[in-house]
Amino acid sequence: MQRRDFLKGAAGLIAAAGSGPVSAQELNNPRNLEFLKIHWCYGRPKLRQNVYSLYNSNPNHPIIQAYRQAVSVMKGRPASDPTSWLYQANIHGTNTPAGSWPPGAPWSTCDHGFHFLSWHRMYLYFFERIVRAACGDPDFALPYWDYAPAANRTLPPPFRNPNNATNPLWDGTRPGMNGGGALPASAVDSTTCLVPLAFLGGGQFQGAVQGTPHNVVHGTIGGNMGGFNTAGQDPIFWLHHCNIDRLWEKWLAQGGGRVNPTANTTWMNTNFTFVDENKNFVQMSGADVLYTINQLNYQYEDPRTCVPPGGIIS
Secondary structure (H helix, E strand, C coil), X not given: CCHHHHHHHHHHHHHHHHHCCCCHXXXXXXXXXXXXXXXXXXXXXXXXXXXXXXXXXXXXXXXXXXXXXXXXXXHCCCCCCXXXXXXXXXXXXXXXXXXXXXXXXXXXXXXXXXXXXXXXXXXXXXHHHHHHHHHXXXXXXXXXXXXXXXXXXXXXXXXXXXXXXXXXXXXXXXXXXXXXXXXCHHHHCCCCCCCCCCCCCCCCHHHHHHHHHHHHHHHHHCHHHHCCCCHHHCXXXXXXXXXXXXXXXHXXXXXXXXXXXXXXXXXXXXXXXXXXXXXXXXXXCHHHCCCHHHHHCEEECCCCCEECHXXXXX
């Protein structure tokens, strides 16, 4: 790509960013791929932060309080309400017989195979929007649980203290973890999963991260988290999956040929159904979740890859 073509493409994308989220077609235009190796800032992307950083700075941090409040509100809604706690959990999996589901409910649609990472990114995205509406904070972003440091391997205190049902973040089915038990180092080691260069295929990143830390953390926590059909009922589920989504960003940030599988049309174009904060049924595909900042308006505390456009083309 010639410099003049790069600047032309970058300028076009920046102009689009000024008026709203950029379309998948613009993002997938080969002329723009070089520019998109670096992310520009669209507005002020919401920042997903480490729950332990939040708690250590303030045990009653507003983000923790907002999540607690939203979970309480959602748990108070009937399961037939698409913005209720149980309805959202059941999108991942449910033991409720299909004949008893609300009309059109996209329950038990989790993909733990080919679309593992993309499906969960979509799921988190719409859940986060529902939480944002339920807590009344338009800037809310889900925290993530970075359990790699030894000091962070116990369940975050807001999820186990007080250890009773008056705490909306409490789940009484976690054997051992509610009492301060720690995840073993082997369960949270992401070193191996970040090594592969391929996203899909043999020895690929997606399969590696799904194994460790994803599966191992689920199984080690146990209880609701240990069951496919009940995992979404535990409030810690969403912070665990935010961390898995973050590892996807860390994998990409390493470079060295690590890219999303945009050449795979099945991965890019398969649609999945979710529900938004207004109870509308909505669909997304892999092509819609390639870039967290540009398409979904969020980034992580680590890695933080949002760069002002002027810093890119100057």
